[in-house]
Amino acid sequence: MTQIFDNPADFADEALDGFVAANRGYVARVDGGVVRSTEVPAGQVALVVGGGSGHYPAFAGLVGPGLATASACGNMFASPAAGQVYRVAKAANAGGGVLLSYGNYAGDVLHFGQAQLRLNAEGIETRTVLVTDDIASAPLDQIEKRRGIAGDLTVFKIAGAAAEAGLSLDDVERLAIRTNYRTRSLGVAFDGCTLPGAEAPLFTVPAGHMSLGLGIHGEPGISDHPMPTASELAELLVSKLLADKPDDAGTRVVAIVNGLGTVKYDELFLLFGKIEKLLSAAGLTVVEPECGELVTSLDMSGLSLTLLWLDEELEQFWAAPADTPAFRKGNLAPRARRELAGPDAEKAADVERPAAAAAVLGRLAADLLGQTRDVIVEHEEELGRLDAIAGDGDHGIGMRRGVDAAVAAAEQAAANDGGASPSRILTAAGEAWSERAGGTSGALWGSAIIAAGLALGNRDSYSGEDAAAAVTAFTDAITELGKAEPGDKTMVDALLPFRDAFLGALDGGTSVGPSLAAAASAAQTAADQTAGLRPLKGRARPLAEKSLGHPDPGAVSFALIAARISTHAGTATPDIASPDTAQTHAGLTHDEPAKQGARA
């Protein structure tokens, strides 16, 4: 249970500030994370790691010479936003290109992936190596679907040492990929962890039992087993990892016994001793092992075993020195401090002049965001519980953080003289949502709101066509970014029926308000029906069976929001016309009849 905080919502930020204050010789704070505070030789590849907070020493504790150049740090268990990753990577870049490396989670892939596109577009050559070491999360023939747990350390360490040795981006990437393919982990939990301020843990393990195959975000294990003895546990972990060993494995391995938060070091050592004997008995030589807390999951009671099968090249980089707040090995010459540029200069004040109709619709958009926040606040706990069944339990908290930030940003934009257009309101809101929410849903909702805003723009009048274009843009943003297919058990399963019902009703001559109501009801039915699906995308995928019989949290939250917006819009919306029955609304003029079939 986390007890030391003022406001749980500020926990990750304030903890990171304090971490930097305690380690100024190593790290400096930048917007979105930390970067080395010591000089990085010009032309050195920048290794940018990261992910959610709550995993210390991953990820900020691993920043320093011989290891990471910088870490992008998200909220508790939530990915940093794309803009944050981008800014951290810019601060880390020393002219040798950037390698992004992080555990394979949908939210991180979305945000780091967007940052990579932006960095490459600016001419900063950027590559990605995902860590996929957790053997419990997918079979060996689908290794690319596995999630990353304590194997983060082997990949980061070897990539960091290779960068330190002056290797090129190609070589650093190649070594990171090889390390990942030769790293396997398996974890067990004896009890769950509790997010700061939350009343209950994300999962619990029945008394006298352990949960095998845990995740590091409070995802429960794959199966529960009676609590074994230490010797039985060592045997179980070693035999499962050896059965999954890479081709061409060799006989030299790094072994890492990793505590997840509350298991005592003495217990970890006791287990390590038994594991080492078993590995020797299997003909393996253990090389420079680690035993301690390396990738944690807040106050989770649990541990994992990681094995990295070395080859000569990997062994050289594993053994190389590193000097970071949490991981020190060998000796490195002391580094001079470097000057870091301050945060980017404030953007020039936006001088938008919203058209009258745009200002009315902008105000409505801000109100609808307020309604969205109300419905999320009402259902926050329920959404968290739904996500805890097979995901990581943060859907309620993440949506809350996102929508709170979106409403604040929208209201700030709306407070401008003359109001603000829907484009201005929704882009500000979407950026804030994505930045603050983290997680998969945060990236998707943020981008979708921005896309809808851009589609609505700043016009003299709005028609049903515009409403159709906004809904289409919202939907496309989510399907293009998340790449989920219908039936994957995601919010897309509620979103597509919503879009289809909305466009269908408009096409049939229904006006916007009733079309929205029909769409919201289609979304509700579809969200309920996701209970019958197995998740094929996102964090719930490894626990597909547990999720059967329960609806997808992202689909449920979408349907709830759709329902609230349609109710509110039904009474308060400008009476925007259906495509073939142009109407006007107080403050909205409608000069030209809407064109049929103008939308995709």
Ligand code: ADP
């Ligand atoms: P995270 O999974 O990062 O913890 P949340 O818990 O906030 O993020 O959101 C989980 C929801 O995100 C899922 O219930 C699902 O509806 C949605 N989701 C996950 N992956 C995708 C995807 N690729 N496309 C669309 N929606 C997705």
Ligand code: MG
């Ligand atoms: Mg989640």
